[in-house]
Amino acid sequence: MELSAVQYISDKQGHTTGVVVPIELWQRIQKMMEEKIPTQEANAWDTLQNLTGSLSAPSDWAEEHDHYLYGTNKQKTKQS
Template structure:
């Protein structure tokens, strides 16, 4: 069934201009590549790591930065 749908889509694509075919091909390839990369949530997190500027103590003091509560004492850690 899926093969038939793909064959029908390819048939319809052949009716479009070459520039439209190229545009659609790029969208398909981009979608396929993003699916490959985001299969694993850890891969997504790894890609985002370091992409957000934040204070060095963000992970320990996130409540302070998010909610404005006083910073926690770090001496015990």
């Protein structure tokens, strides 16, 4: 079952307002989330540690976040 099986529901302006997900896909998503969600005993540091490496981003993400989020021009790298 692929993501193409997901059906999107939109309002009159074309904004997505909901989704219809096949039960098999929903069960897989739930299982993945259960494996990723830390237990109640975990503190904030444990939660951050568990999330480390779970997001792929360009190497210049921190410096160029406005470019990636809003499409602004990249800032010139300062030469030392």
